[in-house]
Amino acid sequence: DGLVFIPTKDISLAGFAVWAPKDDPQYYMKYKIEVDGTVIIEDQNPTLYTKFEDKYYNRIYFENAFDISSGQRIKMTCWISKDFSTNSYVYTYYGTNGSDYATMPNEHMGLFTLDGSDNSSNGTSTYSGH
Numbered sequence: 670d671g672l673v674f675i676p677t678k679d680i681s682l683a684g685f686a687v688w689a690p691k692d693d694p695q696y697y698m699k700y701k702i703e704v705d706g707t708v709i710i711e712d713q714n715p716t717l718y719t720k721f722e723d724k725y726y727n728r729i730y731f732e733n734a735f736d737i738s739s740g741q742r743i744k745m746t747c748w749i750s751k752d753f754s755t756n757s758y759v760y761t762y763y764g765t766n767g768s769d770y771a772t773m774p775n776e777h778m779g780l781f782t783l784d785g786s787d788n789s790s791n792g793t794s795t796y797s798g799h
Contacts, residue, residue: 671746673784678739680780684730685745688761689721696749696759700729703744709735715753725762742784 682702690696697715701708710731721727737743751757771782 670749671744674743674745675782675784676737676739676741676743677780677782680737681734682731682737682743683734684728686726686728687747687749688763689723689725689727691760691762693751693759695719696751696761697753698750699748699753701746702735703742703746704735704737705741715750 685700685702687698695717697717699713699715701711701713703709718727749759749761751759771779
């Protein structure tokens with residue numbers, strides 16, 4: 670799964686949120702965050718997640734925050750699996766109507782614009798995603 674976030678003002682990036690598994694108690698995840706094509710943080714060793722902050726999502730916090738300037742492209746890519754050796758699929762909660770992000774009331778209203786990512790191969794887009 671992958672999306673590009675473009676901040677409309679300077680921000681500090683301290684982490685991100687991912688969907689929780691729908692029918693399983695755990696999953697493994699890897700991720701990569703790029704800013705304007707440069708990798709700023711990458712975790713390619715599958716990490717087992719068993720405790721989720723909420724029924725629907727979990728927040729991932731970085732050890733250090735990254736200063737991101739307005740207009741920079743933050744490409745976030747996550748890989749989630751029951752078992753990466755078999756690439757077994759995990760059903761997660763998901764969102765729809767993402768294309769309405771600019772008009773749907775939310776705590777980050779006006780802070781980002783969104784764009785699709787060339788790293789998304791499973792259908793995640795600005796409309797919907799896992």
